[in-house]
Amino acid sequence: MSKHSRRKKGKSARRSQSQSTTxxxxxxxxxxxxxxxxxxxxxxxxxxxxxxxxxxxxxxxxxxxxxxPLVIGPCTGCKVQCLGCYKTLESSFCTKCTCGWPLCSPKCKGLGKRFGHSQVECAVLKATKSSKFLNYDNFEEMRPNFNAIVPLRCLLLKETDARSYQHLMTMETHNEIRRNIPELWQTNQRTVVDKIRIDWGLREYSQEEIHSVCGILEVNSFEIGQQGVNIRGLxxxxxxxxxxxxxxxxxxxxxxxxxxxxxxxxxxxxxxxxxxxxxxxLQSTLKRREHLLENKFFECQCRRCSDPTELGTFTSALICPKCKDGFVLSSNPLDPEADWTCSNYNKCPGYKISAKSMQLLLDKITQEVDNIDCNDVITMETFLKKYRNVLHPTHYINLSVKLSLSQLYGRINGFLIDELSDEVLTRKLEICEEIIKVFNVIEPGFTRLRGVTLYEMHAPLMVLLTRQFERHCTKSELRSKLKKVLKCLEEASVILGYEPESSPEGMMGVAAKDALVKIRDWEKILGRF
Structure with a gap:
């Protein structure tokens, strides 16, 4: 898991929200x-x-x-990266450690560190001559070797930190479930178990032990990393x-x-x-449950997943093509094969679409979105207009486009904040308000996406307010609008103040605090508000 959210972790099959305990x-x-x-x-x-x-x-x-963390390292399926600081190296110069594995430089800050390329790890990789399997002329061929790095680090804890290893081995593995998923089990066998035991000759670790470590990582690890680094940790x-x-x-x-x-x-x-x-x-019930089943090995039955309207947000809903007033919803959101029908039972003559046809439609629309350039505001707005009679305004596909627009308006050439017309500023504001309304339900409270969107909201509000001031609005009207700006900035600065200062969200939080200071200058003109 977009850095904004977040597919952050795997878990055991504790699906019910029941509080009954033993x-x-x-x-x-x-x-x-x-x-x-x-x-x-x-x-x-x-x-x-x-x-x-x-x-x-x-x-x-x-x-x-x-x-x-107990252990961190490269994600499964990652690109070639430095074993010390985890910087991706496929598009930049890299050097080799004495063990033959890639580093960003001989002075990498993670070299010799516990949560980087440790001396113990280096010695093991060197002694096993593991680098002979690394083809530096073919990065794609080289990538699978990194699948075994974090499992190896877990196994090395047996000798370097037995207590952490024992704690790690109490975590859920779901071996019974995973063993019955041939593609997953065989991939781990080929790229991790056989890599460690056969290619590297570390036969002191049993196949079952290594498979268990793979399961622990798949079920319990968090995706972490800043500044382009994407790794996992327990x-x-x-x-x-x-x-x-x-x-x-x-x-x-x-x-x-x-x-x-x-x-x-x-x-x-x-x-x-x-x-x-x-x-x-910000995904639909179908997509979330599919991800959780395939990657975390359980079927979610939470309140949101059980409700066809997704708690009134309609993030999975289509607009009925027959009555135009009703919403097409799953007849049973906990059954991926269930038909989808119009909810406007009193006025609609009746509309039904199969789950398979629905999926084909969404796949087609998703492909269209994926083909849009990430900075193409015009095409994004054209997409929203094209599907305005097909997708609910807060359908998850629409929301993904609107989330991009909320951050593009005011930030890219041709759409810088001071250059936007009142109409476009109002459009940005409306998009932000729509996103916040959905967040209030599905991701409530002090969350990163809420903080970012509140910060984005303050900009059009402030520019519109300034222009209205120049047009001689009354002080009472301006004070009222400034209160809204102030509220956005105060909450954004608090939420984003928790983010790492070097992250984009952290820097946005600093900017929000600076804007709060500057906004006090208006009090000299308008009085306290």
């Missing part, structure tokens, strides 16, 4: 603890396995946990958070330390489950 554990070691005790506890049920619940009243922005307690398609937390990772910090995005009551989403929230 046991409770207070894990204080490694978990965040305040003066009056642990912030959360881990409970267990037959249906859900282990899951995390709050022990306190948590406010949006409160830290739930902050912890260093964390001591964050893996215990359960999935929900309307999560109540958000998380960030630090660029230099890879430390993961989880914060409450909404209010969380004592005893309430602490959740995150393993799927991209």
């Amino acid at each position: 046991s409770s554990e207070n894990f204080e070691e490694g978990f965040d603890v305040t003066d009056d005790g642990p912030i959360f506890e881990v409970k267990t049920s037959k249906v859900m396995g282990r899951y995390m619940v709050s022990r306190k009243n948590l406010k949006p922005g409160d830290v739930i946990l902050s912890e260093a 964390y001591p307690s964050a893996f215990l958070m359960s999935h929900d398609c309307v999560p109540n937390t958000n998380h960030i990772d630090e660029e230099s330390t890879f430390r993961l910090t989880v914060r409450a995005s909404t209010r969380i009551e004592p005893g309430e489950m602490i959740t995150l989403s393993y799927a991209y929230t």
